[in-house]
Amino acid sequence: MRTAIDLFAGLGGNTEGARRAAVRVLWAGNHSRTAVDTHAANHPGAMHVCQDLHQADWTQVPAHDLLIASPACTGHTPARGKEQPHHDAARSTAWAVVSAAECHRPPFLLVENVPAFANWQLYGAWCAALITLGYALSPVVWDAADCGVPQHRKRILIFGTRTKHPIELPTPAAPHRAIRDVLDFAAGSWSVIDRPGRSARTLARVRAGRRQYGDRFVMPYYGSGSGLTGRSLDRPIGTITTRARWALVDGHRMRMLTSGENCAAMGFSRSYQLPESQAKALFMLGNANPPPLAEYAINAIRRHA
Ligand SMILES: C[S@@+](CC[C@H](N)C(=O)[O-])C[C@H]1O[C@@H](n2cnc3c(N)ncnc32)[C@H](O)[C@@H]1O
Numbered sequence: 001m002r003t004a005i006d007l008f009a010g011l012g013g014n015t016e017g018a019r020r021a022a023v024r025v026l027w028a029g030n031h032s033r034t035a036v037d038t039h040a041a042n043h044p045g046a047m048h049v050c051q052d053l054h055q056a057d058w059t060q061v062p063a064h065d066l067l068i069a070s071p072a073c074t075g076h077t078p079a080r081g082k083e084q085p086h087h088d089a090a091r092s093t094a095w096a097v098v099s100a101a102e103c104h105r106p107p108f109l110l111v112e113n114v115p116a117f118a119n120w121q122l123y124g125a126w127c128a129a130l131i132t133l134g135y136a137l138s139p140v141v142w143d144a145a146d147c148g149v150p151q152h153r154k155r156i157l158i159f160g161t162r163t164k165h166p167i168e169l170p171t172p173a174a175p176h177r178a179i180r181d182v183l184d185f186a187a188g189s190w191s192v193i194d195r196p197g198r199s200a201r202t203l204a205r206v207r208a209g210r211r212q213y214g215d216r217f218v219m220p221y222y223g224s225g226s227g228l229t230g231r232s233l234d235r236p237i238g239t240i241t242t243r244a245r246w247a248l249v250d251g252h253r254m255r256m257l258t259s260g261e262n263c264a265a266m267g268f269s270r271s272y273q274l275p276e277s278q279a280k281a282l283f284m285l286g287n288a289n290p291p292p293l294a295e296y297a298i299n300a301i302r303r304h305a
Contacts, residue, residue: 007069011284017294058103109160135160146172149267180233182264190253242286
């Protein structure tokens, strides 16, 4: 297995994982200009297209051994809130995988999404379409932490092979990495915890965290996260989302994780180029597939090449 294409390439977690697994990504597509520009800055050797992949002309895409795709997850994730019409459009992005596979019939497919992708009303029909094209499908749910990423992030990976039966894949079991490894206490802009205007909810979380972990810990700043108590720095952090979510507490001061820390907590190297805007960087990081998870998955499937 030597070449791949990356649909819905985003920041490039799958492309970076492929690069680490010595598979060359020839083509990457996404509809966001920022995503395409950032991907191109990190992977200049790939051909890039910026378009709605519902509209892609798959005959213009180079032949490849592995089709990798992370269709939009916004219509599947349980945290998506109230149903909105655009969720339907987002779910339909998965059909681009079928169109591309029908056109090119690559020997291998790798599709990544949130685990709730398998609850999609059309999941069975989508699988049936790929099976009709001759693929045996092996869906697994793996945690990026088991691939050495200092973050718990469960994702469904659907492997497609032209084998008679679905392939068996070894579950990752790397030692867990502590989030502490990627934190830099000298970086970022800190603020005093006990300042006027700080919400009572935040202060309650800090108190609970201190009781459990002492002076230094991470905690979700918004949402329910892992409850009120935060997390020890000695374990992987909880899932990184598209909005700034994790705060770092150090004694009397606190701050949100920096882009560099979020980048490292996603398993990208510190030198990976991100958009200048912190909000855009975090949005793309929160959408990405951690490169070590993609690398592990590609190495697992290539044993069947
Ligand atoms: C789950 S993210 C994939 C992230 C990517 N695997 C990574 O590691 O960064 C889905 C991506 O699909 C893009 N997208 C959503 N709808 C699209 C469409 N109709 N056509 C092309 N790209 C689309 C989004 O901009 C987003 O970057």
